Amino acid sequence: MSQGRILLIEDETKIRRFIQLELEHEGYTVEEEQDGRSGLDKALSKNFDLIILDVMLPSLNGMEVLRRLRQNSQTPVIMLTARDEITDKVMGLDIGADDYMTKPFAIEELLARIRAALKHRRVDAPSLTAIQIGSLKLNRNRHQVTYGDEELELTKREFDLLEYLILNKGIVLTRDAILEKVWGYDFMGDTNIVDVYIRYLRGKIDDKYQVKLIHTVRGVGYQLKL
């Protein structure tokens, strides 16, 4: 399995090759771009876990790539700079780079910085199609929910609510958060609709299978846990 997807934006061929080989040897999946503009395009068009970005680049310099990238993305960035000038370093960090390396550098150091940057990754589950808690499975593609091997009949709202709960299992969700994510309400004066749907889910899950998955956290909200 890949350790992570890395985008390498570097114009000097020798350095690029070298880094690429080392990264792949460590188990990362690497894509490359040779100039700033195409690097930015690729960075915005796909999901990478990390971007390694040279400061000196044709067509659009690294600082500018970073600045524009940061308007739309929080992907961690490690900058590479040939110049040992403080101004560049300072700027890079202030714009939003997570780290930088001064060329020449030892590959071991780059690898350590990559590990450090990736460690910060949010654990937010990506777009998994099958999610579950205990014996309760929810398949997002098939729009199907099963407990053990029995299939549950859920309405769309019930399904959406359960999906949101499972995606955030273990953490407490406020009614407001649920209303916003599942119902799309920004704010609603007074409604107990969430409570009612929680009741419906409890009827179809907790009551029916005599488990306690849906927990009330009084004064706060609801939480799914085993």
Add this chain to the structure above:
Amino acid sequence: MSQGRILLIEDETKIRRFIQLELEHEGYTVEEEQDGRSGLDKALSKNFDLIILDVMLPSLNGMEVLRRLRQNSQTPVIMLTARDEITDKVMGLDIGADDYMTKPFAIEELLARIRAALKHRRVDAPSLTAIQIGSLKLNRNRHQVTYGDEELELTKREFDLLEYLILNKGIVLTRDAILEKVWGYDFMGDTNIVDVYIRYLRGKIDDKYQVKLIHTVRGVGYQLKL
């Protein structure tokens, strides 16, 4: 208002003074320690936004301080190293330092790295969702409190109060401050509600686990400390 609370652990007096003055000039609140062991103690006893940690220290070296700190805290750490050896840098990053500087360095660069590290304070950073004192951990996302690995059942008020106490561990909090932050009362003529809830917490923590975390400071207020 303070830009953030920084703990500076450095034994060389000249360097320490210099960094301290610069940081205070930038608006940070700075506390200092001169050796590894007392630095670690202070780091664990209070909440800092950032720790600057020298590698070469008396009594407990920086690497070891970092390693032990990481067992209980996610506070960002910037390491200072006199030696330009990669191994040290690599180790520091792998153990969990967020960044490092090689001495001598330009103060501007340190300031930029501090800004970068503090910017990382994400809303969902572990340091913000999980706080603790000793074996008592409070997770704000999960709305869960544990002592060792036992889970405590707290009501919302108890939880909010404990959260406020832990966030300000080591500091004496007046009843008025507690009322304002936890209850939202601006002023209340006469109530002993804080005392009552302190009692509830003591019943569930100090009494149950036979520790003394919640201390009364007669004439002033309450304080959480080990």
Add this chain to the structure above:
DNA sequence: ACCAAGCTTTAAGTTAATTGTAATGTAACA
């Protein structure tokens, strides 16, 4: 266009837990 069926929402009554008050007991300080 109308109806039926199922889904969604509101609302009201009920139950349960938390919260705050107040009265009484205990320890600290002068």
Add this chain to the structure above:
DNA sequence: TGTTACATTACAATTAACTTAAAGCTTGGT
């Protein structure tokens, strides 16, 4: 030893959540 500050407890008031039923929507079929 008197006085003040804090600790403790019981209970009543308050607030939050649960449950149910009925009203309001949608959707698909005729």
